[in-house]
Amino acid sequence: MFDPLIRLRTEDLLExxxxHLYSELDSDPLNPEAKAGTVCGYTEWASANRKPALSFSWDWVYDPGTQRLQAQWSSLRTNLRVVDAQGEDLGVECTRLCVARLMTRASWERVIAESLDLVLTMPPDSRH
Incomplete structure (x- = not known):
């Protein structure tokens, strides 16, 4: 049976x-969490220091009123699965949380905003 997932321990993932490969505005958003006046989009990222590469893609919402991007981590598409020290699968939710932490450290909001010319209001210490 073919298994396309790449398995990593949390500590290896965080290294x-x-x-950032690209980000686009969604021309026909179907995001149920989006309020009127918000802008929806998606983004694609990849690991730069690993072969084979890991890919990370997710949807996000930009609210011009608050000038913030909000990730829709439930939409995460990735070829990664986080495992424990014994190689046991820690599940989809754990993988989502670990990727969210990894991407926060990569300042994903700022990078996407710059690539799409969106104005952001960033909270203090948003990169930690």
Whole structure:
């Protein structure tokens, strides 16, 4: 049976360097969490220091009123699965949380905003 997932321990995942590949506005958003006046989009990232590469893609919402991007981590698409020290699968939710932490360290909001010319209001210490 073919298994496309790459398995990593949490500590190995958090050592990855991510590269922003692209971000786009969604021309026909179907995001149920989006309020009127918000802008929806998606983004794709990859690991820069690992072969084979890991990919990370998710949807996000930009609210012009608050000038913030909000990740929709439930939409995460990745070829990664986080495992414990014995190689046991820690599940989809754990993988989402670990990727969210990794991407926060990569300042994903700022990078996407710059690539799409969105104005952001960033909270203090948003990169930690």
């Amino acid at each position: 990855l360097q991510q590269v």
